[in-house]
Amino acid sequence: MxxxxxxxxxxxxxxxxxxxxxxxxxxxxxxxxxxxxxxxxADSNYSMLLSQSLIHHRSFTLDRYNIPRLLPTQQLFHVSNGSIYQLELVDNHIYYFWPPGTSVLSVPLVALMNASGVSAANAVGSYNPDGEVIxxxxxxxxxxxxxxxxxxxxxxxxxxxxxxxxxxxxxxxxxxxxxxxxxxxxxxxxxxxxxxxxxxxxxxxxxxxxxxxxxxxxxxxxxxxxxxxxxxxxxxxxxxxxxxxxxxxxxxxxxxxxxxxxxxxxxxxxxxxxxxxxxxxxxxxxxxxxxxxxxxxxxxxxxxxxxxxxxxxxxxxxxxxxxxxxxxxxxxxxxxxxxxxxxxxxxxxxxxxxxxxxxxxxxxxxxxxxxxxxxxxxxxxxxxxxxxxxxxxxxxxxxxxxxxxxxxxxxxxxxxxxxxxxxxxxxxxxxxxxxxxxxxxxxxxxxxxxxxxxxx
Incomplete structure (x- = not known):
């Protein structure tokens, strides 16, 4: 014992x-x-903006954000939004080209960051690269x-x-x-x-x-x-x-x-x-x-x-x-x-x-x-x-x-x-x-x- x-x-x-x-x-x-x-x-630019789109708009598109619509450019496997190769144009919608898993899995932590005042979008809805980096x-x-x-x-x-x-x-x-x-x-x-x-x-x-x-x-x-x-x-x-x-x-x-x-x-x-x-x-x-x-x-x-x-x-x-x-x-x-x-x-x-x-x-x-x-x-x-x-x-x-x-x-x-x-x-x-x-x-x-x- x-x-x-x-x-x-x-x-x-x-x-x-x-x-x-x-x-x-x-x-x-x-x-x-x-x-x-x-x-x-590099490739991951806009991935946290997609997380925020899922949080605030319940959408996999980035249409709700003030992203400039550039001339569609044919890449090897997708049509990009101009030189922004991370964004894909499909049926007049803007999507993040890379796999969505990272953005989906990041939603809880991105929500916490948003609550603390850090966002991948500016108040006017434009992309905020500094917030994305943070x-x-x-x-x-x-x-x-x-x-x-x-x-x-x-x-x-x-x-x-x-x-x-x-x-x-x-x-x-x-x-x-x-x-x-x-x-x-x-x-x-x-x-x-x-x-x-x-x-x-x-x-x-x-x-x-x-x-x-x-x-x-x-x-x-x-x-x-x-x-x-x-x-x-x-x-x-x-x-x-x-x-x-x-x-x-x-x-x-x-x-x-x-x-x-x-x-x-x-x-x-x-x-x-x-x-x-x-x-x-x-x-x-x-x-x-x-x-x-x-x-x-x-x-x-x-x-x-x-x-x-x-x-x-x-x-x-x-x-x-x-x-x-x-x-x-x-x-x-x-x-x-x-x-x-x-x-x-x-x-x-x-x-x-x-x-x-x-x-x-x-x-x-x-x-x-x-x-x-x-x-x-x-x-x-x-x-x-x-x-x-x-x-x-x-x-x-x-x-x-x-x-x-x-x-x-x-x-x-x-x-x-x-x-x-x-x-x-x-x-x-x-x-x-x-x-x-x-x-x-x-x-x-x-x-x-x-x-x-x-x-x-």
Whole structure:
């Protein structure tokens, strides 16, 4: 009886410690994100105005606002309102061209911002870009700080508090979470936030801690698709995972998923007279750059390379290979690697493969939660192997491993910090020549984007 009570007390203490550390991660990261000066409003312009249209006018159109009607301009997949490529003209109505999921999910927080006096519309109904920036900056920071905290709790399913703290902070500050997803409400911002809950659920299920809720899982995945179509890749992969390992959950999972997608199709047909909005056909456009070359660029080019901007991934890859015999979550590791690989191939076949105006490997932001899962698994495998009897040489090797891993993490944080705090790195996209007019700039090692602060 006494031992049971002691175990309960220890469990409660651990629980309180985890809550405190998880909250600390949220607050610490939130402060850093809020004080970071660069806000990358590009594709997401007008998305918060759409949220306000839903709040105040119950409409997906922006017709109620005093937006200048410009000459209709044919873009590749839509007719834009003049040079405002974020706005689509359909049957004399103005729509936000990008997927509506971000605007819909942001409604509660936008309503709070409106109540506090911050609005994406001026009193006369015209667009207020300054208000849009403030809303997006705050909401993106909150979402990504919450994701960092969620990462902490995910790794705690396997790792002790110290390692979980290091991994969650390292991922929040050493990846595109800081340099891209927290800088504005890119469509990936809401996407990886939702995907974080999916990863947590899958890890907990694999460890026998939590039973998958098929309806909740289907809902989370459906909304990732409603914010960005590339999240169809993890949806397909996880559906296969359900069929292979949790077949009894498939019917409720598929039923709820089908209901969500049917509702989305009805929305699209009502507004656009087609099953999907125009943006969802963007990824059918293949670029002229060979896929292998674009893939190389997305991995190793000086201004868009994933491994250049997040070099700590070299260490994660090493852990997965070196300690593969001790890897936990083997099924999820395999699925994560497949998702990452296919995602990189898909975005490399898209035009433009380099992501237009952005900082670094924006197109791989959506796979950061899978990298986190791989990092947790690799680190736990390394910890398992540490329990084995080791020689002096092995101890020295492990110390060298840790030193290299720490160095690569520091380098990753530094590079992503530059993207979040130095305006020169954002202006690199348009100076001295617009990168969309001269995309070969992304290959130039003499003037890489992350060194733009010192490139005069």
């Amino acid at each position: 006494k031992s049971d009570i002691k175990a309960l007390v220890r469990g409660l203490r651990r629980s309180r410690l985890d809550v405190a550390l998880g909250a600390s991660v949220f607050l610490f990261v939130l402060i850093i994100f809020l004080i970071s000066r660069v806000h990358q409003l 809303i997006q900056a705050r909401l993106a920071a909150i979402l990504m700080a919450a994701l960092a905290s969620l990462f902490y709790f995910t790794s705690r399913l396997l790792l002790p508090p110290g390692w979980s703290l290091l991994l969650s902070l390292g991922t929040a500050l050493g990846t595109q979470i800081w340099s891209t997803a927290s800088r504005a409400l890119w469509s990936d911002t809401w996407g990886i936030f939702l995907l974080g809950f999916v990863v947590f659920s899958l890890v907990a299920q694999e460890l026998g801690i939590y039973r998958l809720r098929p309806a909740l899982l289907a809902t989370l995945l459906a909304w990732t698709y409603f914010v960005r179509p590339t999240f169809a890749l993890p949806i397909v992969a996880i559906t296969i995972y359900i069929v292979m390992y949790h077949r009894r959950l498939f019917i409720p999972y598929a039923t709820v998923g089908a209901a969500w997608f049917s509702a989305f199709a009805v929305y699209s047909w009502y507004h656009f007279s087609q099953v999907l909005p125009n943006y969802y056909f963007v990824y059918q456009h293949f670029g002229s750059t060979p896929v292998w070359l674009a893939l190389f660029g997305n991995l190793l080019s000086p201004s868009r390379g994933l491994l250049v901007f997040v070099p700590v991934l070299f260490f994660v890859s090493y852990l997965l290979l070196r300690y593969r015999a001790a890897l936990p979550l083997r099924r999820l590791v395999v699925f994560s690697l497949v998702i990452v690989s296919i995602h990189l191939i898909v975005v490399s076949s898209h035009s433009p493969w380099y992501g237009g105006h952005c900082y670094g490997p924006r197109y791989s932001t959506g796979i950061v939660p899978w990298f986190y899962l791989l990092a947790v698994s690799g680190l736990q495998a390394r910890r398992r192997s540490a329990n084995e009897q080791t020689s002096r040489w092995r101890s020295l090797r492990r110390q060298l491993e840790a030193s290299i891993g720490a160095l690569l993490l520091i380098l990753s944080v530094t590079i992503n910090a530059l993207g979040a705090t130095s305006h020169a790195t954002w202006l690199w996209n348009s100076r001295p020549v617009n990168v969309d007019q001269e995309p070969d700039r992304v290959w130039d090692w003499k003037h890489p984007q992350f060194l733009a602060t010192w490139d005069h």
